[in-house]
Amino acid sequence: MRIKFCGAARTVTGSQHLLSINGKHVLLECGLYQGRRAEAREKNQSFLFEPDQVETLVLSHAHIDHSGNIPSLVKHGFQGNIIATRATVSLCHVMLRDSAYLQEKDAEWLRKKREEEIEPLYTIEDAELALQQFMGVEYGRPFSVAPGVRATFHDAGHILGSAGAVFEIEEKGRRLRLGFSGDLGRFRMPILRDPVLLDDLDVLIMESTYGDRVHHEIEDVEEELAGIVRTVHRRGGKIIIPAFAVGRTQMLVYYLHKLWQHNRIPELPIYVDSPLAVDATAVFRMHPECFDRETYRLFLQDGQDPFGFRRLTYVRDVEDSKKLNDLTTSAIIISASGMAEAGRILHHLRNHIGKPENLVLLVGFMAEHTLGRKLGDGATEVKIFGEVCERRCEVRKLEGLSAHADREQLLALVQRQNPKRLQQIFLVHGEPDPAAALADRIRAAGYGGVHVPSPGEEFTV
Numbered sequence: 001m002r003i004k005f006c007g008a009a010r011t012v013t014g015s016q017h018l019l020s021i022n023g024k025h026v027l028l029e030c031g032l033y034q035g036r037r038a039e040a041r042e043k044n045q046s047f048l049f050e051p052d053q054v055e056t057l058v059l060s061h062a063h064i065d066h067s068g069n070i071p072s073l074v075k076h077g078f079q080g081n082i083i084a085t086r087a088t089v090s091l092c093h094v095m096l097r098d099s100a101y102l103q104e105k106d107a108e109w110l111r112k113k114r115e116e117e118i119e120p121l122y123t124i125e126d127a128e129l130a131l132q133q134f135m136g137v138e139y140g141r142p143f144s145v146a147p148g149v150r151a152t153f154h155d156a157g158h159i160l161g162s163a164g165a166v167f168e169i170e171e172k173g174r175r176l177r178l179g180f181s182g183d184l185g186r187f188r189m190p191i192l193r194d195p196v197l198l199d200d201l202d203v204l205i206m207e208s209t210y211g212d213r214v215h216h217e218i219e220d221v222e223e224e225l226a227g228i229v230r231t232v233h234r235r236g237g238k239i240i241i242p243a244f245a246v247g248r249t250q251m252l253v254y255y256l257h258k259l260w261q262h263n264r265i266p267e268l269p270i271y272v273d274s275p276l277a278v279d280a281t282a283v284f285r286m287h288p289e290c291f292d293r294e295t296y297r298l299f300l301q302d303g304q305d306p307f308g309f310r311r312l313t314y315v316r317d318v319e320d321s322k323k324l325n326d327l328t329t330s331a332i333i334i335s336a337s338g339m340a341e342a343g344r345i346l347h348h349l350r351n352h353i354g355k356p357e358n359l360v361l362l363v364g365f366m367a368e369h370t371l372g373r374k375l376g377d378g379a380t381e382v383k384i385f386g387e388v389c390e391r392r393c394e395v396r397k398l399e400g401l402s403a404h405a406d407r408e409q410l411l412a413l414v415q416r417q418n419p420k421r422l423q424q425i426f427l428v429h430g431e432p433d434p435a436a437a438l439a440d441r442i443r444a445a446g447y448g449g450v451h452v453p454s455p456g457e458e459f460t461v
Helices: 037-045 070-075 086-114 124-131 218-234 248-261 275-286 293-298 318-326 345-352 371-376 407-415 432-444
Strands: 002-007 016-021 024-028 054-058 081-085 134-137 143-146 149-155 163-171 174-180 203-207 238-242 270-273 312-315 331-335 359-362 381-384 387-390 394-397 424-428 458-460
Touching: 002 424, 016 163, 024 143, 054 070, 054 143, 070 086, 070 124, 081 086, 086 124, 086 134, 086 275, 203 407, 218 238, 218 248, 218 359, 238 345, 248 270, 248 275, 248 312, 248 331, 270 275, 270 318, 275 312, 312 318, 318 345, 331 345, 345 371, 345 381, 345 387, 359 371, 371 381, 371 394, 407 432, 424 432
Parallel strands: 024 054, 054 081, 081 134, 174 203, 203 424, 238 331, 238 359, 270 312, 270 331, 359 394
Antiparallel strands: 002 016, 002 458, 016 024, 143 149, 149 163, 163 174, 381 387
8 A cells, every 4th residue: 555645744734645555546635725825726726646546535524625625626537436424525515615616706806916817726616516426424334435445434523524534454465454533623622522533553644733732721711712702892892703614613603602601701792704604504503413412411402502692693695794894892703714814804804903902813723824824923014905904903812722632632542552553653734843743752652653744755554
């Protein structure tokens, strides 16, 4: 077996890992690379393999950095099944259509700006064609991937429908178990069940996003969020939150609902301004089988909606979105995209970062070169829609809300394995420093064969 790391190698976007087994090619993930416009377009338009030679695509979850280039893959000749959990399939129907819409709008903007013909990376029609190849399976039920390869999904606890996968491989009379972590979630987080840690592995491909840090306890994060809301409300400001439409937005709504229900935050309007988040929240409501016991106890058993309460308004219409600029009272505005690279959040940032009473709250990982990263790094001037905007507002990070496992939980996954059996570990989906730090920790724990692959690097297992 050979593994080629075609994306999310020493970075956190554009996940693509190619397995070559028994003369067939199996692709894990097909994510969109996110970053500088020109670099992202170049990387997303090309593949480090021939799409028409791929037998099957196995998808861990619906986030765009894992699923967002699937329409391009199909456009370039991939004809196989795209296998994911049922909830992931439901989310991809929403997210890939939305991504295609944004691709079309982006190309339209560039055509006007540059006065030259520019085609979108893919269209809504391309996304619709790709969605026909999706196949949903249940957690814990083995499925055929390719000749000599069976796989089973296990709940990763990262977002709705997210999964790690164990591949049982037979090749040339040899058997091995390969584990793929996908994006591993955290224990004791709201809404979703805790992740299942894979075991009895010979080979492990594991994410390393937060391989160099330990998260705050979730109870501390809840109180920190409440304190931020109370402080900004007292000074009459607004809280602007760039948030992924899938996962992070629903988690924020859940926490704000809980804090409001227990009178821990003041009465102020809360807006979710993202058509994608509105649609994604509807998908969450369709899949309560993914929810944890606390969600049932606090909300569902009494017939309450965890994602809806009196102070919360979901905004779909663009005119209603524009009206939020005219608010004269304190408010919370949650909007996509999560790294502040596209979508309505850009309008809200442009209109609010110049006022010192306001606060931008960063609640997730921000990739290098994104607007979210620049704000988090303390930039006092940023470009939005090509215009230089002065930042005078406060910026805070609430990293404890991350849906990614931290260093200790990633080590716990590794330490479930027998070091004499686990032959090779490949750390992906992490920037160089966190991945290297985690690799050192794993080696110190007595495990060999630890690699941090470079883009395009290939290994024989």
